[in-house]
Amino acid sequence: MGFKHKDIIALRDLTKEDIELLISTAESMREINSRDIKKVPTLRGKTIINLFYEASTRTRTSFEIAAKRLSADTVNISPSTSSATKGETLADTALNLLAMKPDIIVMRHAVSGSHYFLSQKVPCSIINAGDGAHEHPSQGLLDMLTIKDKFGRLDGLKVAIVGDITHSRVARSDIQGLTKMGSHVFLAGPPTMVPPGAERLGNVTVCPTMREAIQDADVVIMLRIQQERQGKTLMPNAREYSRYFGLNPENLKLAKPDAMVMHPGPINRGVEMSSYVVDGPQSHILKQVENGVAVRMAMLYHVCGGELAE
Amino acid sequence: MNLLIKNGRVIDPSQGIDDTLDVLVENGLVKEVGKGLKAPAGAETIDAAGKYVVPGLVDMHVHLRDPGLEYKEDIVSGTRAAAAGGFTSVACMPNTKPVIDNKAVASYIIAKARAEGVANVFPIGSITYGSHGERLAEMGELKESGCVAVSDDGKPVVNSELMRRALEYARGMGILVISHAEDLSLVGEGVMNEGFTSTELGLKGIPSAGEDIATARDVMLAEYTKSPLHVAHVSTRGAVRIIREAKARGVQVTCETAPHYFSLTDEAVRGYNTNAKMNPPLREADDVAAIKQGLKDGTIDAIATDHAPHHIDEKDVEFNVALNGIVGLETSLPLSLKLVEEKVLTLSQLVEKMAGNPAKILGIDRGTLKAGAVADITVIDPAAEWKVDAEMLASKSKNSPWLGEKMKGGAAYTILGGKVVFKR
Numbered sequence: 243m244g245f246k247h248k249d250i251i252a253l254r255d256l257t258k259e260d261i262e263l264l265i266s267t268a269e270s271m272r273e274i275n276s277r278d279i280k281k282v283p284t285l286r287g288k289t290i291i292n293l294f295y296e297a298s299t300r301t302r303t304s305f306e307i308a309a310k311r312l313s314a315d316t317v318n319i320s321p322s323t324s325s326a327t328k329g330e331t332l333a334d335t336a337l338n339l340l341a342m343k344p345d346i347i348v349m350r351h352a353v354s355g356s357h358y359f360l361s362q363k364v365p366c367s368i369i370n371a372g373d374g375a376h377e378h379p380s381q382g383l384l385d386m387l388t389i390k391d392k393f394g395r396l397d398g399l400k401v402a403i404v405g406d407i408t409h410s411r412v413a414r415s416d417i418q419g420l421t422k423m424g425s426h427v428f429l430a431g432p433p434t435m436v437p438p439g440a441e442r443l444g445n446v447t448v449c450p451t452m453r454e455a456i457q458d459a460d461v462v463i464m465l466r467i468q469q470e471r472q473g474k475t476l477m478p479n480a481r482e483y484s485r486y487f488g489l490n491p492e493n494l495k496l497a498k499p500d501a502m503v504m505h506p507g508p509i510n511r512g513v514e515m516s517s518y519v520v521d522g523p524q525s526h527i528l529k530q531v532e533n534g535v536a537v538r539m540a541m542l543y544h545v546c547g548g549e550l551a552e
Numbered sequence: 553m554n555l556l557i558k559n560g561r562v563i564d565p566s567q568g569i570d571d572t573l574d575v576l577v578e579n580g581l582v583k584e585v586g587k588g589l590k591a592p593a594g595a596e597t598i599d600a601a602g603k604y605v606v607p608g609l610v611d612m613h614v615h616l617r618d619p620g621l622e623y624k625e626d627i628v629s630g631t632r633a634a635a636a637g638g639f640t641s642v643a644c645m646p647n648t649k650p651v652i653d654n655k656a657v658a659s660y661i662i663a664k665a666r667a668e669g670v671a672n673v674f675p676i677g678s679i680t681y682g683s684h685g686e687r688l689a690e691m692g693e694l695k696e697s698g699c700v701a702v703s704d705d706g707k708p709v710v711n712s713e714l715m716r717r718a719l720e721y722a723r724g725m726g727i728l729v730i731s732h733a734e735d736l737s738l739v740g741e742g743v744m745n746e747g748f749t750s751t752e753l754g755l756k757g758i759p760s761a762g763e764d765i766a767t768a769r770d771v772m773l774a775e776y777t778k779s780p781l782h783v784a785h786v787s788t789r790g791a792v793r794i795i796r797e798a799k800a801r802g803v804q805v806t807c808e809t810a811p812h813y814f815s816l817t818d819e820a821v822r823g824y825n826t827n828a829k830m831n832p833p834l835r836e837a838d839d840v841a842a843i844k845q846g847l848k849d850g851t852i853d854a855i856a857t858d859h860a861p862h863h864i865d866e867k868d869v870e871f872n873v874a875l876n877g878i879v880g881l882e883t884s885l886p887l888s889l890k891l892v893e894e895k896v897l898t899l900s901q902l903v904e905k906m907a908g909n910p911a912k913i914l915g916i917d918r919g920t921l922k923a924g925a926v927a928d929i930t931v932i933d934p935a936a937e938w939k940v941d942a943e944m945l946a947s948k949s950k951n952s953p954w955l956g957e958k959m960k961g962g963a964a965y966t967i968l969g970g971k972v973v974f975k976r
Contacts (some may be wrong), residue, residue: 331865331869353871354871354872354873355753355754355824356824357869359824374872375754375755408751416750437750437757439748440748442748443751482724
């Protein structure tokens, strides 16, 4: 069965088979990335617009490299250089971009659900590079690929996600993807950062403490804490947060001995994770980044119909 | 111009009537309600067999957007929407441009409605000057110029001392205060009800506690100052409970809810549907059940639409950017008739909540078919089946969550002062 979706907006919209297909395609894309000449003509002649309404270095770069390795032409548009500051609506911006006949628009936007809105306005494919606190499907997929690399499977694992679940699109995509694949997700964070009904998002358990979440975990995913966002009413300060919800070599011992540690980046060293863990043997953070390119190549490839030009 | 409405099921709770009767209208007034009435020479006759004949419906909470925001709605289109929905009277909220905080704006609305409208329009003045929440508006003169209540609807009076003084001052002027109960600090940047749906959609939530707390404050201030208070658009189970308990203690509090709060839950937001975005937001199933219970046990006195027209450019945008509110005048009746079907209300109770009670709360001489009353009458066809179609809506704005859906029941005739202003 092929990939039937024109857009990839949320892992919630995909089936287990869709996710398996994307991950297995990403695995084969990785081979290209290890070649001396890292380029195939698969998407030659296709135009991809990276429309980033929020600042992003790693995701935008990763999508751009993914597109270029598949020989697509890419254009980057970000708010500071676009008409967004002049008050143009998203719909108008999209229609103007559409006049340039792109095949795919990769968008990051601060408003949850804005990709569904965009999708109603334009016929080209839409890939979500992050929308508000909703989803970040490429991150969810690359997290799963990284986990599969280590354990060879995505079912039956205990995965802990620790931090600000409420405001995290990464957490939502990880939860959607991992629970669909048959793993059990354990969430922990101060109750100010755990949204109502989180336990109903899938096979999810909300833990009262971080200790319970990471106990015997196979995977520990730490989320970024931002003093600017969470510092006002959600926690007293980074110091106290770090004490109760930070990952360090001591509490990491609670997880399984071969547990892997991940983080979507950028990391606040010493806040959600100690440097000893970030740079330690159990950290898979840089592998996540590496897998990001392969996963995004797979996403671009499949929304374009999954036909090889070769 | 005389009119005889024959053989309808006449329901007028103000006289305890629910029977197959005729209604005779002479010179714009109800002449008589009785059996086998004869049409005087030259009178028009409406055969209302199989239909309900009720006092003209009163919507005590609409936004007509006139003056200043006529691109969304104006008094002509708004009253046409009212007539099409079976409403002969509407009370319009003061968040126009300029705000109804002085006699000139109130007088403009009344004059324009009289000249060009097809429903009675009763303006509601603002509580505070410009609805800025800083100092009291001229409530005495607002009342004299025809305002039937005061409200800063759209936002709460944040300052508790000012709200206390507003209640006291309004009592002295004999004008009702209508509370928009919302704790803004809890609402924050929320865009929908806080719950599982907001969690899954990744949208910022608005906790129901924000409405509960603000309702409790205003009820307590009404109790303390011994002043009447009306609470607008009740949407939470907490607010229903607070008002029920206050009524039991003898506090002079009344309240309304809107059809969307007993017809939809926050699930309607799925798909990031901006036509399901309003304030207060759609709540959860338990809240809907509590709203129905409140209607049933009399805690909720009135059904009002909170008709809030917005231009497509204000709704066809990303969810967070979309303005709050939906049009409601033309869908209220069929949605409310469902309450009768579901046995939440008797027909007579429904008519009370859509005509008699709102008229009573606002102190207007409507909502009855007593001999001598102004002949504002709605003939309801309970069997009419129709589809909510943007093209067909009389309102200038089409922001309804029921677009494309089938409705059962609606106004067959809307009669204003003895004159048919709408006919299905």
